[in-house]
Amino acid sequence: MPAAETIQQNDPSFPDIWEEITWRELVHVSTNADELKTLLAGPPITYYCGFDPTAPSLHLGNLVQLLLLRRLQLAGHKPLGLVGGSTGLIGDPRPTAERTLNDEATVTEWVGYLQGQVSKFLSFEGDNAARLVNNLDWTAPLSAIDFLRDVGRYFRVGTMLKKDAVSARLNSDAGISYTEFSYQILQGMDFLELYRSYDCVLQTGGSDQWGNLTSGTDLIHKAEGVSVHAIGTPLITNSDGTKFGKSEGNAVWLDPAMTSPYAFYQFWLNTDDSDVVRRLKIFTFLARDQIAALETAVAEAPFRREAQKVLAFDVTTLVHGRDATEAAIAASAALFGQGEFGSLDEATxxxxxxxxxxxxxxxxxxxxxxxxxxxxxxxxxxxxxxxxxxxxxxxxxxxxxxxxxxxxxxxxxxxxxxxxxxxxxxxxxxxx
RNA sequence: GGCAUGUUACCCAAGUGGCCAAAGGGAUCUGACUGUAAAUCAGACUGCUUCGCAUUCGGGGGUUCGAAUCCCUCACAUGCCA
Missing domain, CATH: 3.10.290.10 (RNA-binding S4 domain)
Structure with missing residues (x-):
């Protein structure tokens, strides 16, 4: 078990942040890679990632995005954490079926929760302090007529229909509503708005959001004549083909009231040998040589599960703090220890x-x-x-x-x- | 708006009057083996007052001794026509 949590820092052995996030396998798709590499190695830029309030808490899939935001901030860039008050009311098209719309009061409440969670992963101090934004601020005042005339005219229906998220639904027997079909426009608008207000030139998101990310870059290109960038992170998968981020069939949430720190710690501790190195790269701030050492440990003494222990410790500490992690480890030791429960003292x-x-x-x-x-x-x-x-x-x-x-x-x-x-x-x- | 087809358990998908709580696959859970792994094998997988009973096959109504299966209607979806 590590003596202390890993300090949040980028690995100085990489020539630049692009090299590091590529090594960590955080980039699945992106706009022009050479330009991005140069851009990220240069003076601070403003970038953003959006989180839609479709639940009262973020989950492990979102954690990938949060950590990418943080890594870029550590490289000197300026993050915008967007919680989608408006996009959350619509919902991005899922591949299988239409979403159930949540009512406004619920979404508003969730926006607050998510903002709190996003804030925990970013620094709000210094020259490149993070800022939180809410797309409801610029979409709510917009009239339907303004929307169609000022924004809609930049969108070609043919292009919109070709997006994977849309075509998948059109080809399924679920079809798609106009509501969800419009989602990509809203997200495109967000990027344009942030470009205009904050000079934001990069959006990050899951690769399943790629269509929505490019919706923004295309819009900015048309409306402003400027090329901006997007990075799509890979979908995290388990090597056995099951879905990552599910414990007992339930999502693993960042909110300790929804997934206890103990359960959270256990989730990471149970990571497969074949996945643990990839997890360390993405979910911890460990340096390249430290991860290499753990990779060797897995290969030579898998039964010790050293890599899993470090992974569980680091991620749980990152999300829930040192105290909660200590408690989770103590509980794990007591409950999974060799001795009988009868030999434990009452307090433990x-x-x-x-x-x-x-x-x-x-x-x-x-x-x-x-x-x-x-x-x-x-x-x-x-x-x-x-x-x-x-x-x-x-x-x-x-x-x-x-x-x-x-x-x-x-x-x-x-x-x-x-x-x-x-x-x-x-x-x-x-x-x- | 018209015509056609479809809507089955977490997901995919059989079933077209009784042998259907409903085939098969995936996911999930349990057991064996283990390292609180993986793979493999075996079992389970609607609920309950569990050797029985109740409720399910988009919603509602009907035919029948009996319906997931037939009829009517509503909703939704897909395709073609307008």
């Missing part, structure tokens, strides 16, 4: 359990009920099924009977550890 055990999903219960509560209460399973049918399959443990002892109650299975301090499968745990505090 209780603290560990509080890192997990935990509930209060009486001694005569059934295990089935507790599995449901702790959200280890989603229904009592599933709880019985899990018990029947031998996948439920109380204090590391398999539960065989689906009528069983917590009863005597109580540890020091009147607590019990409920486990489903190998590593999904919950704490039970016996009261009354």
């Amino acid at each position: 055990l209780a603290a560990a359990l509080r890192e997990l999903a935990h509930v209060d219960a009486t001694a005569d509560t059934t295990i089935v009920q507790l599995l449901v209460d702790t959200a280890l399973v989603s229904s009592s049918s599933e709880a019985r099924r899990a018990i029947a399959q031998g996948g439920v443990y109380l204090n590391n002892i398999a539960v065989a009977d689906d009528q069983a109650v917590v009863g005597g299975g109580v540890l020091q301090g009147n607590v019990a550890v409920l486990r489903r499968g190998k590593k999904t745990l919950a704490g039970i505090f016996i009261v009354g």
